[in-house]
Amino acid sequence: MLRINRTRLSSSVALGIAAVSVLGLSACATEESASGPVELTVWSRSDGELYLTALAEEYNKTHEDIQVKPVIIPNHDYQSKLGNAIGSGDAPDVAALDDVLAPYFASKGAFVDITDRVGELPYSDDLNEAQQSQGVVDGKTYTVPFTSDNSVMFYNKNLFAQAGLDPEKAPETWQEFADAANAIGKLGPDYTGYHFSAGCGGCTVFTFAPLVWAAGGDILASGENESNPPATFDDPIVAEAVELLNGMYLNGGLTTQSQVDDGSNYGGSFESGQLGIVFSGSFYLTQLGTTPPDFDFGVAPIPGKTAGDIASFAGGDVLGIPEGSGHVDEAWEFLTWATGDEAQTALAEQGITPVRTDLLESVYSSKGPQFAALSEAAMNGKVPYSIQELALFNDANGPLVGLMQNGVFGDDVPAAIDAAQKTADGIVANAG
Amino acid sequence: MSVDAVPIRRSRRRRSDSWIGVASISPAILLITVLFVVPLVLMLWMSLNNWSFLGKPTFIGLENYVRAFTTDTTFVNSIVFTLVYTVIITPILFVGGLALALFVKRPGKASGLFRTIFFTPYVVGFAAASFLWLWFVNDSVGPISAATSAFGIDLDQTSWLVEKWPGLVVVITMVTWKVIGFQMILLLSGLQGVPEELLEAAAIDGAGWFRRLFSVILPLMKPTVIMVLVFSISGSLLAFEQFFLITTGRPNNETITAVYWIYNVSFTKFELGYGAALSVVMLVLLLVVTAIQLKFLKGRSDED
């Protein structure tokens, strides 16, 4: 039966009822599906366009009773579109969602509880753990991982050689990383050592957090108030990581180009062969695969302070069934398929890291050393769990971006840390 | 619109005909009621609630409004910044637009061509234009640095997107480039209504160019001037995309406008109720500013 939990939904559309009574019109109920195949609408941000369209085609070929219809929403506005849609009752049947948003949406009752269904999956223990736990609120599961996108280091081997570094040996510690960037920065004004988009919160947390994690620090407190934990910009490791980048800025390894980049130039001049190091994800490997650059590049994990310590930001999408979906069973059917062997293998062929750890080795790492590095990152992935993730880290006007602007590109790291911590505490308190 | 300058005081029609007026505005009023007033009332209701994007709203009375003016210093700062921006951009657009209008007023094909060229940037959407300028001023891949370095000039552009005033200058340049052609068109149609004979008469009386502008042209096109200013000032007070995309608030959120902050509060922090309260504050502010303008500009010479 298609049971829809309407109680929670109805409270969230109190506004809708008010409007309807004003207009004296009745809202349409969820339409009954006529005979014929069930049409399942699946929403994704534009990142997912290529693979979702391909997957939908594949799925539709083999499923006569359910037909998937993808809808692609521009990245920037995905959460406002999805939130508005769920709130007003125009929800899709399935939504792919940036995994950092899952705790907020799940905690607000946006998705159908799928705890039991996930538990019955034969591979339920093999799903990417960091991403899987994003969809769990109070012990209940609301989303499943769909695609993985882990941050790793991309480096230009030609520039490494030009700068007198060993092109076959990626930096294994913070110090080696900074030294390499500074050396490449000294090649000339047209060359940059390291670039990250410091004006974009999502980009920064994707690249900066792993440096902190790999060195044993954290950006969120663990153990207290699990869905809305305080940020820990005052962790000494965070300060050290900011100092590290600040040192690179002062020594020419990092430029103001990074300071003003709001993400629109994420890869910097890597593709034109003028950037030494950039931290990016599996999507970038795919992109570099379609238009191969005329230089050699390597992919390696993001290092910590001592060789062998690595970390990665576990980005990517999770899938949830929004409250209000008229086809919960069919939607689950699709979720099962999307996390199954066939779909995950098809994703791997497109270069997307599978969310199934049992498949990583056979369908992904086997594609080459660059993919193996991404697999390794996926096994070491971590992602901040907070209903305030956007406000704390992704917000271009939030504390993390402020810390970068004033700490990395400023001259007073402790003051920048204090300011960021204070703003973050305010955000956490407000949501409490 | 162009006739607004005809210097004849009209006595409006008798009251017994007023039903025709009411009837002819009714389609507009109906549409505006359903799709503006009703949503606005709902927004007012939202502003009295702790309304997360999703989940259950709780009624909190005026708490959101109190917060806006007490703990949320960013909002107050953003209003101040928005006012500063408006005060700077409005005269630039108005004087510039008027100058362009006077420039392209003379008949002929060339005037038409220049008119089209000046207007062209206006057809680019605001977001697209902002992205475009973000790219222009980029100090490593943008065309400005390409052009300057091609001439051997080593222009230091690093501060342009980092510091407050240079960032504001970039935005103002972009907005001027994009919008001024539209103001030109509006003012031009106002100018067309100023009878040539009056200008000649004034010239014969020995009135200089400035004198003619201020004592003949501008007073005669007053309704157009009022409209352009109301439109321009409201638009500037609601500025958003140009800062959201170009300065992104740098440095330290000092270049955040009020609507930018409303967007941030509503869709990054998901505090829709609070965002609604801030929107209501902005609406009130704009209504007050407009009322003052209408009163101030209309003076006694015009009815209602």
Place this chain on the structure above:
Amino acid sequence: MKTEPLSSRRLRRKPFVSVWWWVTGIVLSSLFLIPLVTMLLSTFKSRTELGMKPPTLLPRELTLDNWQRLFDPSAGLIQSTMNSAIVSLGTVALTVVVSALAGYGFGRFRFRGSGVLFFVVLAGLMVPFTVLLTPLLVVLRGMGLSNNLFGVMLVYTVYQLPFCIFIMRNAFSGIPNEIEEAALMDGCTRVGVFRRIFIPLVIPGIVTSAIFAFLNSWNEFLAALVLLTDQEKFTLPIMLAVRQVGKFGTVDWGLLDTGIVVSMIPCLLIFFLLQRYYVSGIFSGAAK
């Protein structure tokens, strides 16, 4: 002394002044055009070249890659362009009719509450739109018009009305009473006066309203995105945003430029077709 202005007026038509007029015009035009030309040139640059330091002024090698990617049939550009055209032209038609009527009402008649109503109309110009979209979606849903191009058209119309009614009110109120009275005396009906006498007189206002409504609805993004949920109903700005902005907000500069160029074309066409009404003496003649 008295002859001085006359001679200066004659001077204005002399070549010397004309030269300065031309010089000014050309300099100003370059300022307006340089950004657009740079953009146009960039549509022929490859992705790699657009990321190059220092940047190139002219394309190093011409490529149509951006154009091909934009017009890739699977990109859905044709469908979304059609949607945009329907919504924009519909908005223009509705806006022009409704605002002309309202302008007539506000400009030619005085009735109780007209001042207040006009202020309510203007208020539509003054509300931050982003938050209002949420209740607007709820209202449209109640009317059964969410995820509907006609619904979007209605919304667009409502938010063009403040400005367009302002223009039309000014236009109508500027028409001298004598014209109307004379026509009525000649046996014209009021509808006849409106159609045959007034409308030709307010053409410049109608043209401005039409251009304004078209440009705004053609380029509008956020409301369309919130109000529409089917991929097939998406308008051009939504499809362009999907294509142009990738992971982490990475901008595909080549596609961005190409998209801007493509979306500018119909706007310029409309302006080009309509702008002659601004300066045609149609109304100065009639108003005399």
